[in-house]
Amino acid sequence: MDRNEQKGISTYHSFQIYEAEIPNLKFEIDGVTTTVDMGAQMSYHTGQDSQMHDLVISGNNRAVTLKDNIWRSVQLPQQIAITRATQLEFTLDYAKAYEELYIGFDDDLNRDNAKTNWQLTGSKDGSSTHFHKPFGGRTSSNIQPPETTRDYKIPIGNWIIGNYTYLNLIGEQDANEGAGGEATFANFSIYEVGWARL
Numbered sequence: 753m754d755r756n757e758q759k760g761i762s763t764y765h766s767f768q769i770y771e772a773e774i775p776n777l778k779f780e781i782d783g784v785t786t787t788v789d790m791g792a793q794m795s796y797h798t799g800q801d802s803q804m805h806d807l808v809i810s811g812n813n814r815a816v817t818l819k820d821n822i823w824r825s826v827q828l829p830q831q832i833a834i835t836r837a838t839q840l841e842f843t844l845d846y847a848k849a850y851e852e853l854y855i856g857f858d859d860d861l862n863r864d865n866a867k868t869n870w871q872l873t874g875s876k877d878g879s880s881t882h883f884h885k886p887f888g889g890r891t892s893s894n895i896q897p898p899e900t901t902r903d904y905k906i907p908i909g910n911w912i913i914g915n916y917t918y919l920n921l922i923g924e925q926d927a928n929e930g931a932g933g934e935a936t937f938a939n940f941s942i943y944e945v946g947w948a949r950l
């Protein structure tokens with residue numbers, strides 16, 4: 753094998769290895785631990801995702817960090833059926849304030865055809881046309897640094913019902929060309945209330 757061939761092959765392989773090296777995210781569905789492929793991150797609302805960073809996995813594959821302006825979707829390992837009784841649970845570690853921080857689901861990656869995302873906190877109020885705001889947008893009772901960690905249990909079935917395939921994680925930051933804002937979500941669990949958690 754000559755040097756040029758070797759170079760070509762190693763370039764191809766480094767791309768493959770990069771794809772494989774993004775660890776999976778553990779996501780509990782009705783008490784069963786499933787794994788989300790984080791190598792296939794997609795922009796949620798391509799005009800907003802600045803693609804400065806990818807979502808980063810840590811914490812024994814149970815935590816995912818957003819940094820700077822980032823609008824991402826990942827495909828869940830199975831379609832989830834959200835009913836009136838469905839609750840979403842996670843821990844938020846909020847290191848640096850975002851303008852707006854959201855979590856949500858979608859069935860078609862189109863933010864504009866249904867309201868399926870929730871604003872958790874932020875220094876600004878998100879659009880009421882596009883986002884549910886059960887915590888009141890930027891209200892002072894929301895988590896803000898220096899408080900860093902808070903546990904969430906959101907009865908998402910109060911707002912949406914149906915089958916969803918994608919999980920959305922959104923850190924909206926326009927100031928400073930999108931720099932600033934850092935949040936880590938951990939220990940995701942989605943389940944029906946009344947289903948006994950041991």
Ligand SMILES: [Ca+2]
Binds near residue numbers: 866868
């Ligand atoms: Ca949609």
Ligand SMILES: [Ca+2]
Binds near residue numbers: 926
């Ligand atoms: Ca924006």
